[in-house]
Amino acid sequence: MKLIEKLRKLFNNNPFKGFFKKNRMRPPGAVREDLFMERCIRCARCIEVCPFDSIKRANISDKLSIGTPYIYTEEKACYLCMKCPEVCPTGALDNKLIDIKKVNIGVAVINQDTCYNYLFAKDENKGGTAGAAQICNTCYNVCPFPDVAIILKEFILPVITDKCVGCGICVERCPITPKAINIVPTGMADKSRAGFYYEKSRLIYEKSQKSANGFYSGDNLLKKKRNIDTKKKTTDKIKNDFDVNFGEDAEW
Amino acid sequence: MKIRKLRKTTQILTMLAIFIIPMINLLEIYFIKGTFYSMDIGDLAISDPLAIFQILLSSKIFNITMLAAIFIPVLLMLLLGRVWCSFFCPYYTIVEFLAWIRKKLKLKSIKPKYKKGDPSRSNTIRFIFLISGLVLTGIAGIPILNLILTHGIISSQALILVKFGYLTFEIVFVILLLLIEFFLIDKFWCKFLCPSGTLLSLFKFKKGMRVKKQVSECSSCNMCITVCPMGLDPQTEGDNILCNNCGDCIDACPDNKKIKTLKFKI
Numbered sequence: 001m002k003l004i005e006k007l008r009k010l011f012n013n014n015p016f017k018g019f020f021k022k023n024r025m026r027p028p029g030a031v032r033e034d035l036f037m038e039r040c041i042r043c044a045r046c047i048e049v050c051p052f053d054s055i056k057r058a059n060i061s062d063k064l065s066i067g068t069p070y071i072y073t074e075e076k077a078c079y080l081c082m083k084c085p086e087v088c089p090t091g092a093l094d095n096k097l098i099d100i101k102k103v104n105i106g107v108a109v110i111n112q113d114t115c116y117n118y119l120f121a122k123d124e125n126k127g128g129t130a131g132a133a134q135i136c137n138t139c140y141n142v143c144p145f146p147d148v149a150i151i152l153k154e155f156i157l158p159v160i161t162d163k164c165v166g167c168g169i170c171v172e173r174c175p176i177t178p179k180a181i182n183i184v185p186t187g188m189a190d191k192s193r194a195g196f197y198y199e200k201s202r203l204i205y206e207k208s209q210k211s212a213n214g215f216y217s218g219d220n221l222l223k224k225k226r227n228i229d230t231k232k233k234t235t236d237k238i239k240n241d242f243d244v245n246f247g248e249d250a251e252w
Numbered sequence: 253m254k255i256r257k258l259r260k261t262t263q264i265l266t267m268l269a270i271f272i273i274p275m276i277n278l279l280e281i282y283f284i285k286g287t288f289y290s291m292d293i294g295d296l297a298i299s300d301p302l303a304i305f306q307i308l309l310s311s312k313i314f315n316i317t318m319l320a321a322i323f324i325p326v327l328l329m330l331l332l333g334r335v336w337c338s339f340f341c342p343y344y345t346i347v348e349f350l351a352w353i354r355k356k357l358k359l360k361s362i363k364p365k366y367k368k369g370d371p372s373r374s375n376t377i378r379f380i381f382l383i384s385g386l387v388l389t390g391i392a393g394i395p396i397l398n399l400i401l402t403h404g405i406i407s408s409q410a411l412i413l414v415k416f417g418y419l420t421f422e423i424v425f426v427i428l429l430l431l432i433e434f435f436l437i438d439k440f441w442c443k444f445l446c447p448s449g450t451l452l453s454l455f456k457f458k459k460g461m462r463v464k465k466q467v468s469e470c471s472s473c474n475m476c477i478t479v480c481p482m483g484l485d486p487q488t489e490g491d492n493i494l495c496n497n498c499g500d501c502i503d504a505c506p507d508n509k510k511i512k513t514l515k516f517k518i
Contacts, residue, residue, distance in 0.1 A: 014392070014393060016392040016393055016394045016396070017393060017394065034393075035311065037393070037394045038307070038310045038311035038393055038394055038395075039307055039310075039311050039313070040394075040395075041289050041290060041299075041300075041303040041304075041306070041307060041395055041398050042289060042395075042398050042399075042404070042408070043286055043287050043289035043290035043291075043299075043303070043404070043408070044286070044287050044289070044408040044411055044412070045285055045286045045287070045290065045292070047411065047412070047415070048273075048274060048277050048285050048286065048287075048411055048415070049277065049282055049285055051280060053415065053416065056416070057408065057412055057420055058420075059420045059421055060420070060421035064394075066399070066420070066421060066422060067398070067399065067408070067420070067422060083282075087285060087286075087292065089286075089290045089292075089297060089299055089317060089318070089321060090290075090304075090307050090317075090318060091313065091315065091317075
């Protein structure tokens with residue numbers, strides 16, 4: 001039984017087709033990982049034209065993908081200059097890609113347990129900070145698509161949207177070690193973003209946000225409900241938010 | 253001018269080029285870019301035919317860019333024979349440099365003596381190696397022979413050395429080969445294994461440039477056999493696909509001073 005499992009592992013997972021690691025992406029325009037490994041001839045042209053020295057040649061630590069180009073975003077992120085896709089001779093990088101919004105090399109994931117802003121918000125909700133937490137906002141400030149790929153929820157919590165291209169500048173600049181924000185390369189399985197329930201909840205959330213025409217719904221509704229003060233005495237005179245004429249002309 | 257002088261010049265220029273091209277690219281002049289796996293001069297694409305052929309096997313795609321890229325190497329091969337190996341290949345340059353060092357150190361020669369069946373035997377060995385490598389490429393699904401293409405490794409390592417200041421693990425393979433070349437068998441990689449040179453030999457055209465004996469009788473000093481780096485007999489085997497047109501036999505021939513005995517012929 002053990003032997004057959006080992007054989008299954010050996011033959012079904014082709015070790016030549018590459019493997020995924022966090023914070024290690026292919027250059028922009030790369031095709032699917034297994035196709036990339038088929039097509040890349042390790043000619044190092046993309047490495048040569050990269051003006052930021054972001055793309056590096058894989059070493060022995062990357063096993064059989066040695067010699068292929070990678071972006072190790074913790075050292076240097078991709079600055080989306082789009083010089084590399086056009087020089088690839090075999091189509092491992094999509095030669096026609098010019099629009100930086102269509103780059104899809106990964107997606108950023110925030111670790112909410114270590115991110116300064118999330119810690120600050122947590123402290124604040126408890127009632128007053130202990131002084132340890134601080135606001136940072138670095139990822140929001142360095143993002144090439146602020147308010148599109150990353151939004152500040154309630155003006156403090158950074159949230160990554162689906163528009164994130166995975167350039168990794170936020171990872172390079174994140175002041176926390178280990179990094180509180182990581183790039184999950186395209187094709188890598190990720191617990192926090194994978195599966196049926198994630199997709200379903202995302203769709204429901206999007207739907208609830210869309211139907212907000214004048215009415216409270218989704219997040220806004222939740223916020224409104226939380227803000228209702230139940231301890232407040234209700235004996236006070238209710239103030240109407242519409243004009244009512246209680247003047248002397250009133251008939252009663 | 254002697255052929256040897258021309259050959260040394262092109263070899264040294266090529267060795268300089270693999271360091272100078274990355275330097276030019278560092279200045280953001282992207283006129284020439286790439287390594288010996290694949291290179292762009294302006295908009296002219298040149299690729300190693302073996303690398304392109306492996307992509308065809310592993311990913312089953314073939315496009316016009318790839319066809320255009322193998323045009324120049326194949327044309328050069330048809331017209332001038334395997335001059336890529338003897339005039340440009342950086343690995344061959346280093347191997348010749350090592351042989352020169354051995355000569356200067358007055359060590360005993362490790363070049364095997366000529367035997368009648370040797371050229372066909374080494375042809376068999378290198379074609380078996382190439383075909384098994386191509387079959388492995390198909391099975392593994394990645395261009396696996398690119399991991400061991402010495403000229404590509406040397407030029408890409410030069411690029412990395414210039415750009416980042418370090419070398420990656422691939423250079424270990426080349427160093428191992430060079431150690432074998434220095435201590436055990438002279439030019440064994442080029443003669444018996446190199447898959448890129450083997451694939452190029454397939455395009456050797458019968459009427460392309462080749463070494464030919466012009467007269468029927470010579471002084472039979474067998475100097476050409478002694479100097480031939482590929483272990484051929486240039487008098488009779490000038491059109492063998494193992495011949496890389498280096499021209500050493502023509503330079504060495506003592507009869508050439510009187511009448512043209514050995515000569516390149518197109």
